[in-house]
Amino acid sequence: MSTQDAVESLRRLGLSKYEAGVFVALQQLGSGTAEAISDTSDVPRSQVYGAADDLAERGLVEVTQSTPKEYRPVSLTAAREQLTARIERERERAFENLDALQDEAAHDRRVQGVSTVRGRQPIDERIIALLETARDSAVFVAPAGSSLSPDIAASLRERATTGVNVVLVTAEPALGDRFDADPVHVIVMGEDNPADFAGRALMVDEATVLLAVARTEGGTEEEALWTAESSIGRILAQFMQSGMESGRQRQTDESSA
Incomplete structure (x- = not known):
């Protein structure tokens, strides 16, 4: 050199x-x-x-x-340590500032548009990020065990322990066993209710909604749309609420028949 x-x-x-x-x-x-x-x-x-x-x-x-x-x-060993520490401090400072700016922007405005995201991991990360904003309630629709990653499950538990009313809607009874010791309310619905199981879904505080569907058979590729704290989100949330109520009513009617 x-x-x-x-x-x-x-x-x-x-x-x-x-x-x-x-x-x-x-x-x-x-x-x-x-x-x-x-x-x-x-x-x-x-x-x-x-x-x-x-x-x-x-x-x-x-x-x-x-x-x-x-x-x-x-x-050179001391110099390397000094420069590495300085880079680390600058990195932390930069992202702390960016995080503060992001929070400030989110506080100052309400997102009115709809965003899309593709890929299982990015969608999982978006679901977790939206769950972290929950103040009162969060409903996550996970048709099967594969719909619920360990990180999402951990996020549901964490929000529930803070007092947020967390509901998991699923067609797989075994998922309820994973939350036996947690304050997460699990609703098991029949797989024949198409209104509830077109794909994964998340509703936060009745104004933030994410809807995800598989783009390939088996769900290896997934695409989602989401909207946060918006009028569109409130409209979609009403549809989700209506679908869940319809499913629960149908389940009640079948049980009493």
Whole structure:
């Protein structure tokens, strides 16, 4: 690797051009004065002092208080740890800021449109994200055991333990056993009720709805539409409520017949 390559690599790790040039020069010198560093690098002598002091602030350079002042780089192991920690801090700060902006935007507006998502894993992640917004109620329709991933099951349990009224609607009685010890209410309906089992569905607080259907036989590919806190969501939620009530009434009528 050339000196320039090393400088550019350090710049990608967050160092300025002059900081990277000084640090690379010190690797070649072992230690040196501003004059020696400038002679070994493309950094003007007048810029070496500031860059070296900044590197010292970062914990990448030691300063010897002599006349003239000398600079010595820390070990590459220490430098790697310092830069890695800095990148990690910046990464966390960036995503904390993005998360705050996202929350602020969600607070300031109500999503009126309908979004689509494809693929089993992305749909599972969207279901979990929507469940996390539940304040009062959440209804998840899972026709079969394969419709309910461990992560979604965990999210249903978590919301239920916070006081949210969580209902799982399914055609598979065995799913109820998975929630025996949890405050999740399980409703088992007959598989012959087409209104309830066209695919997976989620309703949150009667205004957020996700509907998912299999695009291929066996459900290996799935497509979903969802809308959050919108008038469209409230309309779809009413259809879901009506379908569940119809299914429960039909089940009651058959039991009493």
